Amino acid sequence: MALTVKEIENASLKDRAWKLWDERGLYLLISKAGSRTWQFKYTYLGKEKKMSLGAYPEVSLKAARAKRDEARAQLSEGKDPSQERQIKKLTAKVEASNTFGAIAREYLDKCAADGLAEVTLAKSEWLLAQLEPRLGRMPVREITVPMLLTVLQEVEASGRLETARRLRSFAGRVIKHAVLTGRAEHNPAPMLQRVLKTPKVRHHPAIIDPEGLGALLKAIDAYEGFPSTNAALRPSPHLFQRPGEIRAMQWSEIDLERGRWTIPASRMKMREPHVVPLSRQATAIIRSMTPISGGSAFVFPAFHSMHKPLSENTINQALRRMGYAGIMIAHGFRSTASSLLNESGRFSPDIIEHALAHRDPNAIRAIYNRTSYWNARVDMMQAWSDMLDVLKSGRLVTALAV
Incomplete structure (x- = not known):
């Protein structure tokens, strides 16, 4: 006989758990403490089994019957409702972790x-x-x-x-x-890839004429800012490296005697260590930071903490204060060096690309070319720094004739 809601509501507690039966294997299990749980009893492959369908009244009599009927439909298809429920739960868990x-x-x-x-x-x-x-x-x-x-x-x-x-x-x-x-x-x-609109190429503002570069170098020497800012500004034209790599330079990476700066792979865009030859001028600028850095691990420590490097936008802010907003940014020093060095024709484009830490687009050549052009890069970096000194003095050169 089918169970009614009135019977459920009037069911009394007993000194043991007992069952209030509905039809076709559905019953309500009433515990000694008064909790009421829907259960479905069924037989699968000759073995008697049962599964919980939820607590009453959260699961109503009508809802419990619907769950029972769903389980019976699975049985008619040769499936075990309990196993199907476990599969559903596992699937939901997997889907949640596969978002x-x-x-x-x-x-x-x-x-x-x-x-x-x-x-x-x-x-x-x-x-x-x-x-x-x-x-x-x-x-x-x-x-x-x-x-x-x-x-x-x-x-x-x-x-x-x-x-x-x-x-x-x-x-x-x-x-x-x-x-x-x-x-x-x-x-x-x-x-x-071909559906999206193509953005216009935006080049980093950079000075690529010798006269303008000479004027900028003079302005940098005359700039009066925080010592770390001044010191980070001055070697930027000499080093070819990205602003983030320069501002985070650490003393442990510098070998002043041998004139080299080894940037670890963790800080390089291409995830490969990069060794930078230091010209005499760059070495002198870095060496001058020894007393200013005050024992910091960073060559160019931040204003507020010796335990952190200069902030990301410090150099750009200094260039804006000097009147170079929209004309030059920190990253532009790389474009300046690349443009003028390539224009000079004195050094191979491969050497210039190595100095800029660009990855060779030819993967096969990159594998076999492990020389890094070290001696040629040493010569180029010194020639470039010497040219910067000439430009800063007011004498113009159209090529690296130094």
């Missing part, structure tokens, strides 16, 4: 373990933060081309074309990781 956000975190952890530069990891974290609100909880295998395109076009609509391009690339790397680890079947990101 775009979860796999992206796993991918970034792998990148960190592989030695990806901290600055590159920070940029990747920022890209993930842009994608997480829309894709973070989405199972990665369910991300389609239209879905990813919609997210990227929203970024494009805000005018951030370069950001949209970088987000597509980052999403592609994350989903490729999912494909390679068996948690996705296809990667929609590469298909969108």
